[in-house]
Structures are given as structure tokens and as C-alpha cells.
Amino acid sequence: xxxxxxxxxxxxxxxxxxxxxxxxxxxxxxxxxxxxxxxxxxxxxxxxxxxxxxxxxxxxxxxxxxxxxxxxxxxxxxxxxxxxxxxxxxxxxxxxxxxxxxxxxxxxxxxxxxxxxxxxxxxxxxxxxxxxxxxxxxxxxxxxxxxxxxxxxxxxxxxxxxxxxxxxxxxxxxxxxxxxxxxxxxxxxxxxx
Numbered sequence: 605x606x607x608x609x610x611x612x613x614x615x616x617x618x619x620x621x622x623x624x625x626x627x628x629x630x631x632x633x634x635x636x637x638x639x640x641x642x643x644x645x646x647x648x649x650x651x652x653x654x655x656x657x658x659x660x661x662x663x664x665x666x667x668x669x670x671x672x673x674x675x676x677x678x679x680x681x682x683x684x685x686x687x688x689x690x691x692x693x694x695x696x697x698x699x700x701x702x703x704x705x706x707x708x709x710x711x712x713x714x715x716x717x718x719x720x721x722x723x724x725x726x727x728x729x730x731x732x733x734x735x736x737x738x739x740x741x742x743x744x745x746x747x748x749x750x751x752x753x754x755x756x757x758x759x760x761x762x763x764x765x766x767x768x769x770x771x772x773x774x775x776x777x778x779x780x781x782x783x784x785x786x787x788x789x790x791x792x793x794x795x796x797x
Contacts, residue, residue, distance in 0.1 A: 611696070612664060618692045619663035621787070622684075622701040623745035624676040627753075627773055629653035629766045653766045658684040659777070660699075661745050663790065666781035668748055670774060676704070678711035685715070685730065700733045702743060707732070744787040752776045 611617035638644045656676050660669045671687060673680040688697060701707055712732075720728040735742045755776040756769060763769050 608698070615664070615695065617696045617698060619698045619700065619790075620660040620669075620688065621663065621743055621745050622658070622660045622699050623743055623749070624704070625657045625659065625749040625752075626676070627655045627657065627770065629769065655766075655770050655773075656680075657773075659745050659748060660684075660688060661748060661782060661787070663787065666783055666787070668777055668780075668782055670777055672770075672774075676706065678706040678709040681706055681712060682715045689729065696727070696729060696731070698731045698733060700735065700743075702740070703734050703737055707734070741786075744782070744784050747784040747786055748777060748782055751782070 608617050612619055656673045658671050658673060658676070658680065661667075662669070669688065669691065671684055673684070685699070688699075706712065716728075716730055716732065719730060723729075725731070740746045752773045756763065756773055759772070763772070
């Protein structure tokens with residue numbers, strides 16, 4: 605990002621960390637005790653009470669953009685990208701995301717090609733950068749999702765319906781700035797070890 609630092613600081617290039625989250629009714633049932641070195645999995649019995657969210661964390665402002673979708677796929681990814689384009693009209697956008705199959709799908713490639721056609725790479729409307737494979741610890745949006753889910757878990761005994769769960773999840777992620785230390789590793793002044 606050091607190469608584009610002037611564009612980022614001037615607001616001409618918007619850098620967004622993007623990720624999807626699947627909130628299930630069973631996610632908020634509380635805590636479980638177990639060994640800390642072993643991942644404990646709890647089966648979710650009712651998959652119908654599920655909500656998918658697309659989220660983007662603005663590198664510069666630390667603000668979070670959240671949208672609901674029925675599923676995470678190429679079509680909804682494109683819809684979210686169009687929404688981001690409308691939010692940052694006239695700006696170039698760098699998306700930093702994971703290597704989900706639908707992020708690399710033909711559908712996404714065709715969408716990006718239609719937007720960036722005939723332009724130099726430095727003029728592309730969207731530039732997509734992929735995190736290292738299987739490295740959720742690199743994406744600060746994972747911390748945003750954890751913040752929202754931990755909030756729900758803290759009030760799990762008061763959650764009587766899934767619509768209330770969804771409303772509180774959105775509420776816990778809206779109208780605030782996220783300054784997790786993970787985002788600082790992308791600062792041009794950070795030292796990567």
C-alpha cells in the first residue's frame with residue numbers, strides 16, 4: 605500500500621477489507637467449556653434460521669459497511685461491489701479479501717473486466733487483492749464479526765427470536781469505528797516480522 609499512500613490519503617483510492625459472515629440462530633446460544641488447544645464444534649440443527657452478511661472495513665476511516673444477503677455467492681458479491689461503488693462514487697476501490705471460490709469466479713472476472721476494460725491498472729475502478737490462503741488472521745473483518753458475535757453471546761439469555769438476533773448484530777456493528785490492532789499491520793509505518 606506504500607506505493608498508493610498518496611492516493612489513499614487524498615481519498616482517491618479507498619481500501620476496503622471485505623469478508624462474509626453467516627450468522628446462525630445456534631451461534632448465540634452461549635459459551636462452551638473445553639480444552640483451549642482443541643477446536644470445539646457444535647452442530648447447528650436449524651440451518652433455516654441463517655443470515656449472510658457482507659462487510660467491508662474502510663482502511664482509512666475504520667468505518668464498517670454491512671449489507672444482508674440470502675447467501676454468499678458471485679451474484680451477491682457483485683451486488684455488494686456495486687453498492688460499494690455507489691457509496692464511493694468517482695473513487696477507485698482496492699478490495700482486500702480471501703480466496704473464496706466465488707471471489708475468483710468467472711462471474712466476478714467478467715464484472716471486473718467490464719468495469720476496468722481499456723484502462724491502465726492504475727486507473728481500474730476495482731483492484732482485488734487476495735489474502736494468503738487459509739489465513740483468516742490476516743483479515744481485520746474477522747475481528748469485526750467476532751465483536752458482533754461476542755456481543756450477542758453476552759446477551760444470549762435475552763434473545764428470544766432470530767429477528768432480534770439479526771437486529772442486535774447489525775446494531776453492534778453500526779455507527780462505530782473499529783481500531784483493531786490487526787488493521788495497523790497494513791500501515792506503511794508498520795514493521796512486518
